[in-house]
Amino acid sequence: xxxIAVECPEMIHKRNGVPVAFDAKKIRxxxxxxxxxxxxxAIAPYQFEKLVNAVVExxxxxxxxxxxxxxxxxxxxxxxxGFARTAKAYxxxxxxxxxxxxxxxxxxxxxxxxxxxxxADADIKRENANIDADTxxxxxxxxxxxxxxxxxxxxxxxxxxxxxxxxxxxxxxxxDFYMLTETCCQIDLIRLFKxxxxxxxxxxxQPRSIASYASLACIAIQANQNEMHxxxxxxxxxxxxxxxxxxxxxKEYYDAVQRYxxxxxxxxxVLGDEFRQALKNAMPERITMExxxxxxxxxxxxxxxxxxxxxxxxxxEEDIRRCHxxxxxxxxxxxxxxxxxxxxxxxxxxxxxxxRAGAQVPFSSINYGxxxxxxxxxxxxxLLKVTDIGLGNGETAIFxxxxxxxxxxxxxxxxxxxxxxxxxxxxxxxxRLFPNFSFIDAPFNLxxxxxxxxxxxxxxxxxxxxxxGNHYNPKQEVTCGRGNLSFxxxxxxxxxxGAHKDIALFYKELDKRLELCCRQLLHRFxxxxxxxxxxxxxxxxxxxxxxxxELGIHDQVGEVLKNGTLSVGFIGLAETLVALTGKxxxxxxxxxxxxxxxxxxxxxxxxxxxxxxxxxxxxxxxxAEGLSGRFVRMDRKRFGKIPGVTDREYYxxxxxxxxxxxxxxxxKIRIEAPYHAMTNAGHISYVELDGDTAKNPEAFEAVIRCxxxxxxxxxxxNHPVDRDxxxxxxxVIDEVCPRCGRKEGEAVSIERLNELRRKYPDVPVYMxxxx
Amino acid sequence: MAGKVLPENGQxxxxxxxxxxxxxxxxxVGTTDRFNNAKRAEERERVKHSLS
Numbered sequence: 001x002x003x004i005a006v007e008c009p010e011m012i013h014k015r016n017g018v019p020v021a022f023d024a025k026k027i028r029x030x031x032x033x034x035x036x037x038x039x040x041x042a043i044a045p046y047q048f049e050k051l052v053n054a055v056v057e058x059x060x061x062x063x064x065x066x067x068x069x070x071x072x073x074x075x076x077x078x079x080x081x082g083f084a085r086t087a088k089a090y091x092x093x094x095x096x097x098x099x100x101x102x103x104x105x106x107x108x109x110x111x112x113x114x115x116x117x118x119x120a121d122a123d124i125k126r127e128n129a130n131i132d133a134d135t136x137x138x139x140x141x142x143x144x145x146x147x148x149x150x151x152x153x154x155x156x157x158x159x160x161x162x163x164x165x166x167x168x169x170x171x172x173x174x175x176d177f178y179m180l181t182e183t184c185c186q187i188d189l190i191r192l193f194k195x196x197x198x199x200x201x202x203x204x205x206q207p208r209s210i211a212s213y214a215s216l217a218c219i220a221i222q223a224n225q226n227e228m229h230x231x232x233x234x235x236x237x238x239x240x241x242x243x244x245x246x247x248x249x250x251k252e253y254y255d256a257v258q259r260y261x262x263x264x265x266x267x268x269x270v271l272g273d274e275f276r277q278a279l280k281n282a283m284p285e286r287i288t289m290e291x292x293x294x295x296x297x298x299x300x301x302x303x304x305x306x307x308x309x310x311x312x313x314x315x316x317e318e319d320i321r322r323c324h325x326x327x328x329x330x331x332x333x334x335x336x337x338x339x340x341x342x343x344x345x346x347x348x349x350x351x352x353x354x355x356r357a358g359a360q361v362p363f364s365s366i367n368y369g370x371x372x373x374x375x376x377x378x379x380x381x382x383l384l385k386v387t388d389i390g391l392g393n394g395e396t397a398i399f400x401x402x403x404x405x406x407x408x409x410x411x412x413x414x415x416x417x418x419x420x421x422x423x424x425x426x427x428x429x430x431x432r433l434f435p436n437f438s439f440i441d442a443p444f445n446l447x448x449x450x451x452x453x454x455x456x457x458x459x460x461x462x463x464x465x466x467x468x469g470n471h472y473n474p475k476q477e478v479t480c481g482r483g484n485l486s487f488x489x490x491x492x493x494x495x496x497x498g499a500h501k502d503i504a505l506f507y508k509e510l511d512k513r514l515e516l517c518c519r520q521l522l523h524r525f526x527x528x529x530x531x532x533x534x535x536x537x538x539x540x541x542x543x544x545x546x547x548x549x550e551l552g553i554h555d556q557v558g559e560v561l562k563n564g565t566l567s568v569g570f571i572g573l574a575e576t577l578v579a580l581t582g583k584x585x586x587x588x589x590x591x592x593x594x595x596x597x598x599x600x601x602x603x604x605x606x607x608x609x610x611x612x613x614x615x616x617x618x619x620x621x622x623x624a625e626g627l628s629g630r631f632v633r634m635d636r637k638r639f640g641k642i643p644g645v646t647d648r649e650y651y652x653x654x655x656x657x658x659x660x661x662x663x664x665x666x667x668k669i670r671i672e673a674p675y676h677a678m679t680n681a682g683h684i685s686y687v688e689l690d691g692d693t694a695k696n697p698e699a700f701e702a703v704i705r706c707x708x709x710x711x712x713x714x715x716x717x718n719h720p721v722d723r724d725x726x727x728x729x730x731x732v733i734d735e736v737c738p739r740c741g742r743k744e745g746e747a748v749s750i751e752r753l754n755e756l757r758r759k760y761p762d763v764p765v766y767m768x769x770x771x
Numbered sequence: 772m773a774g775k776v777l778p779e780n781g782q783x784x785x786x787x788x789x790x791x792x793x794x795x796x797x798x799x800v801g802t803t804d805r806f807n808n809a810k811r812a813e814e815r816e817r818v819k820h821s822l823s
Contacts, residue, residue, distance in 0.1 A: 123807050123808050363798065395790065396792045396799065398792075398798070398799045399799075401797065401798065401799075433792065433794055433799055436797075462797050462798060463796055463798060623796035623797050624796065625795060625796045625810060628809045628813065629807060629808060629809025629810070648812065648816070649808060649809045649812035649813070650809040650810065650813045653796070653813075659813055659816055659817040660816040660817070660818060661818070662818050662821075663820060664822070664823070665821065665822050666822070668820055684797055686794070687820050688817055688818065688819050689819060689820065689822075690819045693819075693822060703822070716794070718793075718794050718817070720791070720793075721791075721792040722790065722792070723792070724789055725787055725789075725790060726783055726784035726787055733789050733791075740784075742784055744788055745784075745785065745786050745787065745788065746784060747784045748782070748783055749781055749782055749783075750777055750781045750782070750783060766776065766777040766783055767777060
């Protein structure tokens with residue numbers, strides 16, 4: 001071709017993969033168009049030729065490039081040659097076209113796929129494993145979500161941001177909710193329940209029993225879930241339930257005292273409210289599990305003085321004492337049973353009650369383990385007992401995510417008041433995968449901790465999110481009433497690949513990406529700010545979100561939202577390191593060092609952004625579900641299969657050592673722990689144990705202790721939990737069920753099951769339809 | 772209704788799969804059927820960590 005001095009490839013792959021003849025004129029035309037769009041930056045004719053030649057030369061010899069690769073080269077050469085404005089116009093032009101291609105494809109096709117394909121065949125219906133997209137409400141939710149995405153991509157997002165999302169440079173999480181709400185919130189139940197609350201559909205009085213406390217906890221989680229797109233967490237579950245246990249205990253105690261006198265002295269007079277009120281009024285403080293002995297003295301003194309008023313036959317002092325002690329015993333036992341039932345119904349409710357048009361249950365989490373009152377301990381003990389037993393047929397409960405807060409001096413060592421609960425938590429987690437463990441003593445958590453103040457104890461949202469520090473309002477460095485506003489993740493491996501082992505270039509590009517993410521988060525925040533209290537009748541209307549109690553129904557929420565966090569996340573540190581150095585951080589000390597540098601660089605960037613804006617920009621170890629496949633699919637298309645980088649179906653979760661890499665558990669913990677200190681928006685580390693090791697409480701505890709000693713913030717142990725619904729066995733099942741001996745899909749005889757039931761009472765009962 | 776109905780032939784469990792509870796992105800999922808393709812691959816490739 002005229003003017004082209006270098007050798008062109010013969011062919012080029014179109015986007016659909018079809019090879020066509022390579023035509024350098026198209027490159028020239030594209031550059032000219034971009035240059036015209038840039039207006040102020042004239043490119044001389046000879047410079048056009050030079051640019052086109054540079055692009056063509058850069059194509060590896062003998063290779064057939066694809067369109068995307070050539071376009072990348074055009075961008076690169078424009079920038080190299082100092083045509084920044086033209087490059088920008090070119091990038092925008094390219095993004096526009098990507099967008100149009102994507103969205104035209106699209107909404108209708110997507111609706112078709114949603115409608116006519118089952119979830120088993122359609123990946124799009126399995127983006128979130130806890131939503132059943134085969135149900136009508138699940139599909140309805142997807143229609144809404146895909147429609148919203150289309151709208152946001154095409155009409156809301158600034159063009160370069162839309163392009164960056166669509167082409168996989170970044171990922172805007174929960175983009176379908178862009179115009180609507182925030183991610184998550186830590187709900188202070190104690191504050192909410194005090195004096196009662198309204199769900200928007202009716203007013204609810206302050207609860208007065210553990211049963212009501214537990215059921216209203218579920219209601220609160222559900223109501224909030226319907227106003228936010230992320231999870232809902234209770235930071236102070238044990239402290240809150242303790243109040244409910246205390247209510248039930250008081251009631252049971254008064255009941256028992258009244259019945260005792262009634263039965264022993266045959267006098268109905270004491271059964272009435274009048275007696276009860278007189279007793280309550282006479283005592284200097286209410287009965288609790290803690291003041292039993294003091295109470296006894298006051299009780300004896302009072303009743304000795306006034307017994308004639310109530311009884312005809314008069315008790316001796318010894319019998320008044322016996323009344324008190326018997327009543328305490330009865331009240332303890334009754335309260336324990338009521339608490340068990342309340343915890344059981346809480347777990348059942350949270351696994352069955354619907355939110356979001358009925359397509360899923362709320363993403364609920366509860367944090368506990370530090371409250372040492374007898375009442376709180378009773379609640380936690382029963383919760384763990386119920387969790388251990390499982391749901392109706394012994395199934396492992398999926399919700400709530402349970403998080404045991406580990407703290408030195410409270411539950412970590414023998415002799416600590418809640419050590420027994422820590423041990424119980426380990427036993428239950430070894431069977432049921434929950435609870436997870438969070439560590440208040442990790443320095444970045446401990447710095448906020450004030451003994452006895454649950455608001456300063458770190459709490460996690462089940463998946464990993466945390467809030468604590470507060471740039472906006474340093475007086476409120478607490479957890480309750482706050483949460484994440486939105487988060488966006490960087491495709492870190494793409495930057496790693498694109499840097500071609502040039503670390504300086506990597507950082508330069510990373511900073512640009514971070515700038516883009518922050519700009520996008522602020523763009524979204526501007527939309528969020530303009531919402532008013534009436535958009536959130538529960539979250540803001542009931543004063544759950546920090547500061548919202550001061551707002552009127554028509555007030556904007558922008559100011560109080562500033563207590564929340566704007567988070568930038570990342571996935572695939574492991575693949576990034578392989579791209580940059582050839583090895584990931586599990587394999588090499590050098591990569592480990594670089595990994596820490598990269599992530600702390602990101603954290604520093606966000607800290608500076610917080611200083612600059614007075615907002616809470618934080619760094620998140622992204623919990624990628626849909627994203628883990630999306631980024632790598634696009635990068636494989638763009639760069640091909642790069643060993644250790646794009647050759648698997650997923651990018652590795654956040655800063656994790658790759659799941660496929662064999663490594664000692666303690667070593668993995670030591671490598672990952674420093675990242676917990678850097679990722680102030682949230683993090684989690686996992687250790688995978690085989691079934692037998694997990695069953696060994698000493699081994700399990702050794703892993704948890706190693707996490708704590710190394711400064712992990714939040715961690716958990718994964719192990720296989722299988723169940724055979726036919727015989728009710730829970731444990732590890734390889735090919736054959738160890739209890740009934742069947743293989744998957746095979747039948748066993750009812751005789752065999754009946755025989756097994758004599759030994760294992762949890763074998764399900766089958767009804768004989770013939771009788 | 773409590774209990775499950777016994778088929779006429781007295782055999783229980785034909786075509787019934789095992790439940791396999793796994794954790795992805797911090798949440799438990801009762802069946803790997805609803806995992807997306809990437810997460811299925813990730814779960815498949817997980818290796819156990821030794822303690823020694």
